[in-house]
Amino acid sequence: MHDRGGRPTDAPIDRSEHELADWELLTDAVVGTLGRNGLMNVDELRRGIESMPPDEYEHASYYERWLYAIETILGEKGVLAPGELDRRLGK
Amino acid sequence: MNDHDHEHPHAAITNGDEPAAAARARALEELLLEKGVIRREDVRAGIDWLVSRSPADGARLVARAWADPEFKARLLADARAAALELGLDPGPSPVVVAVENTDAVHHMVVCTLCSCYPRALLGPPPNWYKSLPYRSRAVSDPRGVLTEFGVELGDDVEVRVLDSTADIRYLVIPRRPAGSEGMSEAELASLVTRDSMIGVSAPQSA
Numbered sequence: 001m002h003d004r005g006g007r008p009t010d011a012p013i014d015r016s017e018h019e020l021a022d023w024e025l026l027t028d029a030v031v032g033t034l035g036r037n038g039l040m041n042v043d044e045l046r047r048g049i050e051s052m053p054p055d056e057y058e059h060a061s062y063y064e065r066w067l068y069a070i071e072t073i074l075g076e077k078g079v080l081a082p083g084e085l086d087r088r089l090g091k
Numbered sequence: 092m093n094d095h096d097h098e099h100p101h102a103a104i105t106n107g108d109e110p111a112a113a114a115r116a117r118a119l120e121e122l123l124l125e126k127g128v129i130r131r132e133d134v135r136a137g138i139d140w141l142v143s144r145s146p147a148d149g150a151r152l153v154a155r156a157w158a159d160p161e162f163k164a165r166l167l168a169d170a171r172a173a174a175l176e177l178g179l180d181p182g183p184s185p186v187v188v189a190v191e192n193t194d195a196v197h198h199m200v201v202c203t204l205c206s207c208y209p210r211a212l213l214g215p216p217p218n219w220y221k222s223l224p225y226r227s228r229a230v231s232d233p234r235g236v237l238t239e240f241g242v243e244l245g246d247d248v249e250v251r252v253l254d255s256t257a258d259i260r261y262l263v264i265p266r267r268p269a270g271s272e273g274m275s276e277a278e279l280a281s282l283v284t285r286d287s288m289i290g291v292s293a294p295q296s297a
Contacts, residue, residue, distance in 0.1 A: 004226035005203030005254060011224040013239060018218045020141075023113035028215075029137030030120055033129045042257045046205060062206070062221050064112045070119060079128055088118045 024063040031066060040073050048072040144214040148179045149262055150283035152189070152212065154276045157267045167191060170262060174212060182211025185257065191264045192290065197244055198251045199237065199290030200261045201229035207255035209262050213285055220289065230254070240291040253290075263290040270296035 020028070034040040040048075048069025049057075057065065074080045123129045152174060156163035166173040170189040174181040181187055187209050190198045202208065203226050208216040219225050228236050233252050237244060244250065253261045265287040271279060274296075286292035 003204060004223055005201075005230040007227040008231065009224055009227045011227075013219050013222060013224045013228065013236065015217075015219045015240075020215060021113065023110075023116040025138045025141055026120060026134070027116045028141055029134045030116070030123065030129065032137040032140075033133045034123075036133070037129060039128055046257070049205065058223070061110075061112065062218070063116070064110075067112060067115055067119065074123075079126065080122065085115065085119055085122065088122055089114060 027063045027066050027070075031070065034070070034074075039077070039079065040070065044073045045069050141210075141215065144210055144212075146213045146283075146285035146288065147280070148174075149209070149212040149285070149288045150280040151177055151179065151276075152262070153264050153283045153288065154280035156189075156264050157271075157279050158276050163191070163264070166264070180211050182209070186259050187212065187262055188259055189262045189264055190251075190253065192266050194248070194266070196249045196251060197237075197242075197290065198253055198261070198263050199229065199233060200253045200255060200263060201226060202255040203227075203230060204254075204256075207257055207260055209260040212262060213288060217285070237291060240286065242291060242293055263288050265290070265292075265294050268294045268296040 031040065031045060035042065035045075045066065046069075048071075049065045051072055052060065052065060052068050056068070060068065071080060071085060075082065120129070120134065124131055152166060152170075155177060156166050162173065162176075165176070166189045170187040171181040173189070174187070185207075192198055200208075202220070206216055206221040208220065210216070225236070229252055233250050234244065237250070255261060265283065267279075268282060271282060271294075274282075282294040282296060284292050284294060287294050
């Protein structure tokens, strides 16, 4: 799913520019901080992203995939309890 | 499989919009702060670093390489050291490799697996670089993609597609445009676009 090289597609490339939103910058910086603190390295980030169900992966935005990876990896490490983030969000 | 129906750009995420992901990101930061696994000042410093990165740094490297063949040789041999030589931040550990476009060889860069990119020297990658169609088609049809981006190459020019990894990121030194003779380094740098350093655009002098 994540390994896109050479995958046949005629989909157009959308070249419109996108300035990163605050939450995207925040997500990026949280990942960087977790990395410097030894809690999640770039390979773990990628493994987390690549563990997304294919349909979710295709429809998620870039930083939505990062959020999914943070939750997955920190869940595995016991930093986040199952469902903890959903409960915080009142879900 | 027909991917076409699935490869929309991400309509949910637009400037000024507040997607559910934004609330999720903030709640996640809050939880991690409370748990003491991250500190707010470190996150803020990370955001400050990210927004301070721009293609202007990469453009300075290219302009110096155009103006000074000995510097270009050093840049091609060790891009990290060359960046430090100009007082630029080459970023944390991953190796940056510079490659040179010539009359005979054209390099373009992709990350088929995700989005690896020399962020310290070029800023965050553009959305299209991270998009599924670019990641597929840069490999399956590089000349078609180059045409779409406005780069026309003769059949005698070899196209090399470089696939980035978490450990190696590429910076393209584009061809110096005709008509740029006698320009100052600052003028040269102003010709160097972000996309030309990804290898999907060619600098123009006028």
